[in-house]
Amino acid sequence: MLGLRAPWVSSVLRRHAAVVPDFVRTTLEGPQPNKLLTLVIINDGSRVLLGRKKRGFGEGYYNGFGGKVEAGETVRQAAERELLEEACITAEDMTEAGVLVFTFDDNPQPWEVHVFSASRFRGEPTETDEMAPVWFNHMEVPFNQMWADDVHWYPAFLQQKYFCGVFGFRETTKLVWHTLEEGEVQVAPEMA
Numbered sequence: 449m450l451g452l453r454a455p456w457v458s459s460v461l462r463r464h465a466a467v468v469p470d471f472v473r474t475t476l477e478g479p480q481p482n483k484l485l486t487l488v489i490i491n492d493g494s495r496v497l498l499g500r501k502k503r504g505f506g507e508g509y510y511n512g513f514g515g516k517v518e519a520g521e522t523v524r525q526a527a528e529r530e531l532l533e534e535a536c537i538t539a540e541d542m543t544e545a546g547v548l549v550f551t552f553d554d555n556p557q558p559w560e561v562h563v564f565s566a567s568r569f570r571g572e573p574t575e576t577d578e579m580a581p582v583w584f585n586h587m588e589v590p591f592n593q594m595w596a597d598d599v600h601w602y603p604a605f606l607q608q609k610y611f612c613g614v615f616g617f618r619e620t621t622k623l624v625w626h627t628l629e630e631g632e633v634q635v636a637p638e639m640a
């Protein structure tokens with residue numbers, strides 16, 4: 449597993465060795481470098497701006513705005529580009545909120561999603577071919593229409609606590625195992 453958080457993921461596999469499903473371990477220990485993705489959630493303090501995905505992977509789910517990091521761009525640049533492409537807005541105070549590592553029993557490549565938060569933005573959230581933007585009060589986030597991992601990390605996100613999680617999905621959408629840690633993940637070189 450080659451990724452920005454590889455040493456931390458190795459330590460997770462060691463610490464949870466007895467309970468990590470085999471497909472999660474083999475995916476994370478396999479030869480494929482992580483697919484890097486971004487996710488931006490606007491949080492104005494009482495509401496979050498989500499989009500209903502209109503096509504492609506995760507169609508029908510509400511989610512933040514984001515997508516794949518392309519060759520030659522940084523994770524932050526990709527996050528800014530996808531927010532503009534999908535919601536037609538530019539964040540003014542985007543900060544790193546957390547990192548999510550996804551594994552799938554039907555896909556040998558781990559995904560590493562970098563989650564960003566912003567409270568201020570320029571422009572008007574506008575429906576695009578990909579996403580239809582909707583504001584939700586913090587107490588009314590529609591978890592039953594979202595990816596199964598979201599309910600586990602939104603509490604940390606909303607409390608502005610940095611989080612790192614590893615998630616295992618069977619048949620693409622069924623979450624069968626996860627672990628979540630709060631706080632900046634510091635990994636000593638000898639733990640890598």
Ligand SMILES: CNc1ncnc2c1ncn2[C@@H]1O[C@H](COP(=O)(O)OP(=O)(O)OP(=O)(O)O)[C@@H](O)[C@H]1O
Pocket residue numbers: 485486487504505506511512513514515516550561595596597598617
């Ligand atoms: C498995 N559990 C998950 N939980 C929460 N969020 C998830 C997710 N899995 C993917 N995501 C996010 O969903 C978007 C997919 O984007 P996706 O359409 O694949 O990327 P992108 O727009 O680059 O694709 P195209 O190039 O348009 O095909 C992207 O923000 C990514 O972070």
